[in-house]
Amino acid sequence: MKVVFLLPLILAICAANSIARKNKDEPEKDWWQTTIFYQIYPRSFADSNGDGIGDLNGITSKLEYIKELGVGAIWMSPMFQSPMYDFGYDISDFYAVHDEYGTMEDFEALIKRADELDIKVVLDLVPNHTSNESMWFQEALKGHEKYYNYFVWEDGIIDENGNRQPPNNWLSHFRGSAWEYREEVGKYYLHQFVVGQPDLNYRNPDVVEEMKEIIRFWLNKGVAGYRVDAVNALFEVDKEKFGGKYPDEPPSGKVNVDPGSYDTLQHIYTKEQNETYYMVYDWRDVLDEFKAKDGMSRVMMTEVYAAIENVVKYFGEGDRQGAQMPFNFDLINDVDSTSSAADIKRAVEQFLTYKPVDKDANWVVGNHDNSRMATRFGPPLVDGINMITLLLPGIGVTYMGEELGMVDGYISWEETVDPAGCNTNDPINYVAYSRDPERTPFQWNAEKNAGFSTANKTWLPVADGYETLNVEAENAADRSHLKLYKALADIRQNKVFRYGRYESLALNLDVFAFRRWHKNDAYVVVVNVKGNDHIVDLEYFENVDGKVQVELTSVDSPKNKGDKFDAAALPVAPYEALVLKVK
Ligand code: NOJ
Numbered sequence: 001m002k003v004v005f006l007l008p009l010i011l012a013i014c015a016a017n018s019i020a021r022k023n024k025d026e027p028e029k030d031w032w033q034t035t036i037f038y039q040i041y042p043r044s045f046a047d048s049n050g051d052g053i054g055d056l057n058g059i060t061s062k063l064e065y066i067k068e069l070g071v072g073a074i075w076m077s078p079m080f081q082s083p084m085y086d087f088g089y090d091i092s093d094f095y096a097v098h099d100e101y102g103t104m105e106d107f108e109a110l111i112k113r114a115d116e117l118d119i120k121v122v123l124d125l126v127p128n129h130t131s132n133e134s135m136w137f138q139e140a141l142k143g144h145e146k147y148y149n150y151f152v153w154e155d156g157i158i159d160e161n162g163n164r165q166p167p168n169n170w171l172s173h174f175r176g177s178a179w180e181y182r183e184e185v186g187k188y189y190l191h192q193f194v195v196g197q198p199d200l201n202y203r204n205p206d207v208v209e210e211m212k213e214i215i216r217f218w219l220n221k222g223v224a225g226y227r228v229d230a231v232n233a234l235f236e237v238d239k240e241k242f243g244g245k246y247p248d249e250p251p252s253g254k255v256n257v258d259p260g261s262y263d264t265l266q267h268i269y270t271k272e273q274n275e276t277y278y279m280v281y282d283w284r285d286v287l288d289e290f291k292a293k294d295g296m297s298r299v300m301m302t303e304v305y306a307a308i309e310n311v312v313k314y315f316g317e318g319d320r321q322g323a324q325m326p327f328n329f330d331l332i333n334d335v336d337s338t339s340s341a342a343d344i345k346r347a348v349e350q351f352l353t354y355k356p357v358d359k360d361a362n363w364v365v366g367n368h369d370n371s372r373m374a375t376r377f378g379p380p381l382v383d384g385i386n387m388i389t390l391l392l393p394g395i396g397v398t399y400m401g402e403e404l405g406m407v408d409g410y411i412s413w414e415e416t417v418d419p420a421g422c423n424t425n426d427p428i429n430y431v432a433y434s435r436d437p438e439r440t441p442f443q444w445n446a447e448k449n450a451g452f453s454t455a456n457k458t459w460l461p462v463a464d465g466y467e468t469l470n471v472e473a474e475n476a477a478d479r480s481h482l483k484l485y486k487a488l489a490d491i492r493q494n495k496v497f498r499y500g501r502y503e504s505l506a507l508n509l510d511v512f513a514f515r516r517w518h519k520n521d522a523y524v525v526v527v528n529v530k531g532n533d534h535i536v537d538l539e540y541f542e543n544v545d546g547k548v549q550v551e552l553t554s555v556d557s558p559k560n561k562g563d564k565f566d567a568a569a570l571p572v573a574p575y576e577a578l579v580l581k582v583k
Contacts, residue, residue: 025518026495026498032297032325034072034493035071035073036069036396036492037073037075037122037301037397038069038400039400040077041054041077041368042059042076043439043459044439044452044459046058046061046442047454047455050453051100051455052456052458054441055100056097056109057110059074060113065471069403069485073119073121073224074120075121075124076122076124077124078098078124079097080096083196085194085197087417087439088124089193089197089229090133090193093134094130094217095217111221111223120224121222121224122224122227123223123225125211125214125215125226125227127211128193128230128231129191129192129230130197131196131197131198135147136150140185141182148185151189152198152200153185153187153189154189156181164181166188167179167188167245168245168248169249169265170265170269171264172191173262174193174194174262174420175260175424176260176423178190180195190236192233192270193230194423199236203238208279212283215283219286225299225300225301226287226299226300226301227300227301227327228301228323229303231280231302231303232271232272232276232304233271235275236269247269249265250266251264251265252266272310280314281320281321284316284321284322284323297324300322300325301323302325302326305329305333308330308350309354311326311328313326315355324359324360328351328361330347331348331365331385331389332367334346335347337376340506340510345504345505348388348392352393360395362397363388363394363397364389364397365389365397365402372401372402372407373399374405375408375437378575379405379407381577383554384554386481386484386485387525387577391492391514391525391579393501393502396492398485402485403482403485404481407463407469408437409436409437409440409460409463411437411440413430416434417459417460418435418436421433421434421435437463440462441458441460441462443462443470444472445470445472446466446467451471484554491551491579495521496516496517496522497516497523499518500516500518500522501516502516507538508536509530510532510534511529511534511536511572513525515541515542515544515582517543517582522581523551524541525579525580526570526580530574530575531575533571533573533574535572544582545568546566547564548567548583549564549580549583550562550580551580553577553578554576554577556573557576559578567582
């Protein structure tokens with residue numbers, strides 16, 4: 001009798017167990033865990049009205065292209081009202097669309113079209129600073145107390161000659177003092193970036209609340225989350241602990257740094273203050289308020305160039321959740337065309353090693369602040385690097401143009417507009433600082449301005465070589481970076497890449513390889529990072545023997561899909577990259 005009563009319970013437990021086991025092998029993943037995030041720099045993607053500047057309607061008109069890439073989410077660099085001293089990272093109205101980019105209706109139309117195509121839209125939140133043309137700063141200058149307290153003010157120092165000097169030695173990322181004097185209030189304000197980007201004061205609860213309102217405002221318009229700009233600069237040290245004066249930062253001790261540059265100091269009082277992490281966890285709570293309403297996760301990606309131990313703190317702490325994607329910049333910071341296979345292995349493994357076991361890795365190889373991937377690694381490695389970023393375990397991030405192998409453009413001193421370049425005042429060495437080269441217009445076709453704009457002059461010139469390196473040409477070619485990219489986005493959906501485990505080897509100085517496997521399926525990805533021929537033995541990987549079969553190849557590979565090779569003696573051509581099915 002008892003057994004009869006217990007039977008449903010026993011069956012239920014068995015069913016639950018089998019579900020649990022299945023879920024362990026193939027856990028259900030959320031939208032952001034399996035997608036590719038595609039970064040759009042709005043000024044340079046597509047110009048719909050012929051003024052030489054990209055805009056929102058331009059982006060909307062190209063969403064189908066993004067869909068065809070196999071990308072499920074875009075993140076757009078700032079499209080808010082701005083005087084453009086730092087090309088949108090100086091926001092004068094956080095609640096409005098920048099007029100050169102369109103209107104709020106254009107933005108809503110973009111969201112609507114993206115929704116129809118099932119593409120999530122992520123915006124850029126710039127919480128550390130505003131624009132000196134914002135109403136907040138203008139009111140602060142007029143002595144409006146509420147807004148005065150939005151910013152970080154400090155008295156100057158009078159030197160022995162009776163001249164007023166900045167309060168301390170803090171430097172701007174873009175050179176020179178991080179302090180600017182304002183006659184109107186008789187004080188200096190802090191700007192860790194350009195003079196036109198006054199820092200907000202996160203020790204003021206009103207600022208904290210205002211930023212949460214901004215987050216909610218755009219979430220209410222349907223965005224799926226935020227990339228958070230310069231987040232480790234949010235808090236400065238609490239000056240009350242230093243007798244009410246912000247202390248000098250110590251010298252970095254770095255050799256070979258340019259005397260006026262930001263790198264000459266160790267930023268122990270302006271970066272990575274502990275309060276920053278808790279602010280990020282609070283923002284995650286705001287995102288989760290929205291998830292609680294409709295079940296859809298809103299995502300946060302944090303932009304932090306820091307030691308890995310600090311980068312991973314943004315994931316959360318204890319039961320506080322933080323960003324799902326603290327950006328992993330190791331493949332930007334630590335490797336380039338001079339790197340060996342072992343360097344690549346080490347760079348790849350750093351994030352995998354330090355991230356919490358239950359969190360996802362993400363792979364970033366470029367953005368609007370760094371020389372393009374094809375330039376840093378060299379054009380022959382474009383396919384190999386795209387294979388690495390899209391087939392490693394974790395979330396793929398692509399900066400627009402990486403799918404084409406776009407390279408940095410040449411921008412003369414006269415044409416340079418980026419403050420990081422202009423502020424050097426150096427017509428020779430500005431190139432080492434300017435970010436204009438990676439921001440040149442997107443290359444759609446071989447026509448005027450690469451199909452980006454019908455204007456006679458675009459805000460930055462189009463990069464050389466666009467006649468052959470563009471979407472139209474690459475779609476028409478038998479083999480192209482673009483076609484491979486789409487194939488990678490496709491194969492990424494295979495369970496091996498979605499759920500599979502990972503191991504990697506530097507097979508010799510030049511050949512980096514990794515194996516992904518799930519149940520009885522396995523692939524090996526092989527990338528030769530140098531221009532030498534090799535024969536490699538893939539049997540150093542466990543469970544790889546007999547034949548391997550070519551699934552995908554880099555553009556110049558002599559191999560074809562379906563070709564079979566002995567795993568123990570695979571010939572690898574210079575810069576060749578392969579995805580091989582293990583039999
Ligand atoms: C990081 C952004 O990516 C960069 O473009 C900008 O200049 C700084 N933060 C300041 O907002």
